[in-house]
Amino acid sequence: MTVSKKLKSTLSTLEGxxxxxxxxxxxxxxxxxxxxxxxxxxxTADILQKVTDRLSCIEEQESx
Amino acid sequence: xxxxTSVAIRAIFAYIALFALTRIMxxxxxxxxxxxxxxxGISIGSITANLALDRTQSFLSILxxxxxxxxxxxxLSYISLKSVTFRRIVDGSSTILVKNGKVMERxxxxxxxxxxxxxxxxxxxxxxxxxxxxxxxxxxxxxxxxLLKSNKQSVTPSDMNIQTQYMGLPDMVIEExxxxxxxxxxxxxxxxxxxxxxxxxxxxxxxxxxxxQVDTSGNLYVDFYDDSENKKQESTAxxxxxxxxxxxxxxxxxxxxxxxxxxxxxxxxECEDKINSMINxxxxxxxxxxxxxxxxxxxxxxxxxx
Numbered sequence: 001m002t003v004s005k006k007l008k009s010t011l012s013t014l015e016g017x018x019x020x021x022x023x024x025x026x027x028x029x030x031x032x033x034x035x036x037x038x039x040x041x042x043x044t045a046d047i048l049q050k051v052t053d054r055l056s057c058i059e060e061q062e063s064x
Numbered sequence: 065x066x067x068x069t070s071v072a073i074r075a076i077f078a079y080i081a082l083f084a085l086t087r088i089m090x091x092x093x094x095x096x097x098x099x100x101x102x103x104x105g106i107s108i109g110s111i112t113a114n115l116a117l118d119r120t121q122s123f124l125s126i127l128x129x130x131x132x133x134x135x136x137x138x139x140l141s142y143i144s145l146k147s148v149t150f151r152r153i154v155d156g157s158s159t160i161l162v163k164n165g166k167v168m169e170r171x172x173x174x175x176x177x178x179x180x181x182x183x184x185x186x187x188x189x190x191x192x193x194x195x196x197x198x199x200x201x202x203x204x205x206x207x208x209x210x211l212l213k214s215n216k217q218s219v220t221p222s223d224m225n226i227q228t229q230y231m232g233l234p235d236m237v238i239e240e241x242x243x244x245x246x247x248x249x250x251x252x253x254x255x256x257x258x259x260x261x262x263x264x265x266x267x268x269x270x271x272x273x274x275x276x277q278v279d280t281s282g283n284l285y286v287d288f289y290d291d292s293e294n295k296k297q298e299s300t301a302x303x304x305x306x307x308x309x310x311x312x313x314x315x316x317x318x319x320x321x322x323x324x325x326x327x328x329x330x331x332x333x334e335c336e337d338k339i340n341s342m343i344n345x346x347x348x349x350x351x352x353x354x355x356x357x358x359x360x361x362x363x364x365x366x367x368x369x370x
Contacts, residue, residue, distance in 0.1 A: 003322075010312065010315055013308055013312060014312065016308070017312075020301075040342055040345060047338055047339065050335060057142070
């Protein structure tokens with residue numbers, strides 16, 4: 001498997017987890033739980049952004 | 065034939081006759097019962113009782129009375145459906161008891177209600193202050209309808225200019241583990257949609273579902289036979305997230321080893337660290353939840369023993 005393919009699968013896993021955290025955030029009743037899920041979702045989004053950037057960088061290089 | 069069997073047989077037939085006739089008469093009788101309907105109902109009941117008990121009369125000699133009462137009741141409601149004047153005579157019309165906040169003493173006298181009766185009826189409708197009442201009407205079925213003064217009515221979303229979403233009747237789509245196909249078709253939904261919706265909530269086994277209701281915006285509410293099922297679903301879902309996170313962590317670790325670029329190595333390392341700290345936070349949360357659930361189970365068991 002090429003690096004970009006691996007990263008793509010990582011990306012989709014991250015997206016799934018982000019959705020999970022977001023829905024848990026919406027559903028949880030407890031305020032501290034809500035904050036925790038918000039934090040987790042934000043961390044996931046950060047990593048997601050990093051991986052996306054890295055992926056586009058790799059794809060640019062490969063197309064050259 | 066001895067007394068017991070003959071009364072039992074008469075009772076069975078009386079029961080069947082009453083059941084058939086009341087079904088034919090329909091729902092109208094209880095929904096808008098005037099005093100007359102009420103007495104007719106009592107008469108029908110006592111005729112049926114005679115039908116079952118009065119062994120001096122033959123069954124067939126009493127049955128016509130029952131049928132006549134029911135047929136008249138049906139006929140009367142049909143005629144009052146067609147003719148307004150007839151309706152006024154049979155059902156009566158509503159009487160205004162309070163008009164523009166003033167009690168109509170003559171109307172009260174006519175209906176033989178005293179002030180206490182009126183106040184009781186008003187209070188039943190949550191109108192404790194006479195000053196708040198704009199109109200009060202005595203309906204033919206004995207209920208009092210109350211219209212509050214416009215500044216005493218509760219605020220509705222349209223008063224506040226709040227836009228609301230359309231909300232129709234929520235529909236039951238699963239009952240006792242069985243999908244109700246007709247309801248799904250009415251809502252223009254498919255079974256595969258339902259199964260996907262259930263899978264979203266971690267449900268793969270229909271037989272565990274007691275009841276599922278879908279509202280007009282497509283949300284699905286699921287109730288399980290085993291009420292601890294909700295908790296179980298939640299813990300498996302959390303476990304799944306944990307595994308995914310652990311997989312991600314190891315993935316990032318291997319990426320950082322594989323890559324030659326030192327900058328990218330740092331990037332992957334950062335990601336790995338972040339994921340690890342997320343795993344810690346989430347693991348704590350999961351532990352907290354499962355402790356809470358265990359505690360709940362234990363207290364439930366204890367209270368069950370007492």
